[in-house]
Every structure is written in structure tokens, then in C-alpha cells.
Amino acid sequence: MPLPADTDVSSPRYLRDKYAIVGVGETTYTRGSGMTTRALGTWAVKNAILDAGLTAADVDGMLSYQSGDSTFGPFIAGDLGIRLNFYMDVFGGGSSTEALIGIAMGVIEAGMCRTVVIFRAMNGYSQVRIGGTGARSAAPITGDMLHSRAYGWQSAGQTFSFTFMRHMYDYGTTPAQVAAVRATHSAHASNNPKACYKERVTVEDVLASRIICKPLHLLDCCVETDNATAIIVTSADRAKDLRHPRALIRAIAGRVCKPRADMHYQTGPISTVAGKYAREILWPNAGVGPQDVDVTGSYDAFTFTAMLQLEDYGFCKKGEGGEYVSDGTIRLGGKRPNNTSGGHLCEGYTHGMSMVIENVRQLRHDVDDSCPVGPDGKRRHTYDYKEGGCRQVKDCEVSANLGWANPGTGSAMVMRRD
């Protein structure tokens, strides 16, 4: 949707529209990459640099995030001949993407470097299983983990489920409503040639799949995959002459927490997530509200996480998230599609990066679906969302990414088309 006419676009306080994402890239999404995270990271960073129309000499900043499961930035930079004026490797998973984009803006604004590439490289299936199996579940239980893992309360699904169940109790949210998230994202993935799981599934398929831990069925949970992803951030001025229309950054909220981040369930309501706090930063700084957003990227580690965030960022009234995700709004062709790539539930698991990448492509009006490519190298989108067809959102102007670490911590970003 077009921006409100009275929006102030000059505010230096928020750096609104002063920075842009100019390049995005990824490896293939696989279960079994057969290579190191160093090789994966190099591949994705190179793709992002080529996508932007830059060279190694144009990039002088690097950020990455990981959980002791990846390769540090200087190795990737060294392999590609990038000389760095700034780098930092941050500990963390989901919710890092948007936060690191904010950090990139800050260090460029501070004059520390000019152009930053952010990457996440992971063998989340073949090396360190994100779900907590393998090496992660074999480690001895010490310190604060004695209050969690000793109770078989370890995986993301297990630790988040108190919030998921309580939302059903507090608001009457039904399993079928939430299962619609998977059905919808699978339809989106069927139009994404690079998605790991392209098969369309129904709400009934989700409900018939086995229970992992209540309220999560197997198909309520995202996939575990091997892949790397990369994003390039630079100033809006430098972005002007690059290959693609700029995805201008309106606002960022980074790792916003509920009270008691050490054990957030101490403070309720536990059916409310960190988005309740993040939205107070996100929307005023962006100068837009949920009603202005054309496409969302609400983190779908689980069907529930996508629903809870859409609700707490104000895309619907509190308690009506179940209805919002099951009434057709979030489908391609609906009023505000969510995770048009298929997201973490279907495309592949990247700790949030791929959802930002997808929205950058949406804002360029150039998502990589199966529509025919014209002589100018751009796709001729049909807006026919049948299986195997188009996944470009028509007239996409404003996007919102809602990143999730856990019910108590989240990040967010609003972007607009140039």
C-alpha cells in the first residue's frame, strides 16, 4: 500500500529511509549439504555481493550470528578477498537478523565502515541439529539448565509450548486455526522452486500428523536444513546506483524483551509475546502501522509463533490471531500474505534470514518463482497463485518482518519499496 501522505520521511532520529538492503543471496536449501559452514557461508556471501552488483572491494563490514555452530566472519571474508574495516560475530539464533541489520546501520552511521554483509551459515540438519537432538541433548546439564533440561524441557517446541497452550486456554484458539499457517505456507512453498518442501498440505494433514509435544503436531514444526544466507546493508545514497530497486529500511526493533528475560514465564500474561513491547518501537519509528503493510514475514519456527507475533504486533485484535491466520488474509491473493517463500515451515530453516530475503525480493517485484523472464532479465509475473505458479504480491510497497527468538524476545523491521 502507498505510504500515508503525512509521513515525515526526514527524521534523523530513526534513520528512516537512510539505509537500504541492496543485495541478498543464499545457497541451496538441503538436508545434507556435504560441505562446511565455511564453504556454505562463502557461497551465500558471494551470491549476495553479485546480486547487489558489487565487488569484494566494495564490502568492508561483516556481521554474523551463530550458536557455536558456524564459521566466524574473518574466514569467509578472507576466502572471498574482502578486507574488513569492521566485523563482529554475535551469539544468537532467531531474532538476530533484524537486530544485526540495525547494528549494521549504526556502524555505518558512525563512520566505522561503508557497506556491511550479514550472514548466517549452518548445517542445521547434518551437524548441529537445531531441534536439540544429537550433540545438544548429550551435553551434561549444569547451572541454570538444572531448572530446565533436567525436566526434559529443552527443545524450542518444548520450551515455547507453555505460551502456545495458554493462548488456546485464554482465547479459545483451536488446533485447526493454527494449522492453517502450515497449509498456507506450504501453498506458498509450492510456488518457490528453491523450497525444500514444495508439497501442499491441508489443515487435516497437519492435524493428522503425530504429536511432538502438545499442542505441536509434526507439521506444526519447521524443518531442519543445511544452508547459508546473506544480506548486504549500505546507505540509501550508495544504494542508488546499484542493480536493484532499493529496499529502504523504515524502522527496526532489535531483540526486544519481555520482563525477566532469564525466565520470562515469571511475568504474564504468558500468552503475550515480546511483540507487545517491540511494536511500540517499530510502528512509530516506521511512520506506518499494520494497516499499511502489504506482506509480512512472521517467523514460523512453529505455526504458533507466526500467529502469536501477527497478533501482538497488532495485525488483529489481541486473542484473534487464530482467526487472522485462518481466514485467508495471510494467503497469496489474500489481503496480507505471510512468508510467501514458504518460510521456515517449508522453504528451509535459516534463523530468520530467508524471511528478510524474501521480502526484499517482494519489494523489488522480482521474487524468484516460475514466471517467465523477460528480455530485461525481470520476471513477468502472472499473479496466478496456482500450484507451481506465481508468488509475487501485486503492487507490494511495504513489508514487515517479525523475528522470533522465544516468547520473551523478538525483533522486527519495516521496509518499503524505493
Place this chain on the structure above:
Amino acid sequence: MSITADYLGMGLRLEDLDGENVAYFKHCAEHSFHLQQCDGCKLLRYPPTTACPWCMSREARWVPVEGKGAVHSYTEVHHAIQPAFKAHTPYLILLVDLDTQKGKPTADEALRVVGNLVTSDGKLAPPDVVKTVGIGTRVRMVFSDAGPGLSLPQWAIDGSAAQPDKPWRYPQE
């Protein structure tokens, strides 16, 4: 000397340096539940921390707390992640509102203590008992002995309490 134990085949370890947890588990080993009470504002807190989240005081004393409450939320695990739990599915992980300090210092706050549903002797509850518990079930604390000096606080159905007619359970069994 750190304290180590083997619990259901999982290695547990309590390091000497970890003063707050050492104190917490010392009481648990005696089958007595203690929490830190802030010397400044007198509020209790869980789990053990190094300062008071309401007044920043670093000073606290360990006081006995009644292990009674009601289930605030739960998950029922059918696909265990840790090998130790695979033989015990389905098992319940409970988030329990203690009666003590419930609704303080704000209406949305409570001491919410995590534990498994166990039988009165501290063993993980069998499937027919798991099926009866949901949000609202009244529970009492018991302890599972992991080894010398290390016991875990757990939850058992409180047979002496008035139970809700029908605790809230996930609708799909």
C-alpha cells in the same frame, strides 16, 4: 568439589562456583523447598538469581516456601528429544503458579515453578495419570532424588486439595 549425579541416564552437575544454585539444591537434597527472599523489598523469586529483579538488591536470604499451587500451563511430550526421556513418553512438563506470592508484585506475576508430573515417590507419572492433569489442576511438590546431594523439585497431584471439575486439556487426545 562439584556435585554430580546420574538422573535417568543424564549427567547432572552442580559447580561449586555456582553459589545460588548450590544453596537452592542443598535445600532440595533435604526435600525442603527454599527460595531467595530479597533483604530489601522482601519479595521471593524463582529460579535462583544473583539480584532482585524488582529492587536490584544483591542481598537475599533463603527461606522455606510451601510447595503448593495450580498448573498455569503445561506441555505433554510425546516425542522426547533427550535420550533419557524416550522411555518415559508421554511425560508432562508443568508450569505451576505457587499459591505463595501469586499476583504480586503485579497481577500478572507469580512464582511459576517448572517440574514434571510425578507420582508421590518422585517417579515420572504413568500415562493414565498424565491424562488427568491440565490447566487448573492442584499440585504439591515432591522431590526426585538424582544422587547424593542432588534432588529435583517435582509436582504430584495434590490429593488433599479440592480439584477443578475438569482441568483444561488440549482438545485433541
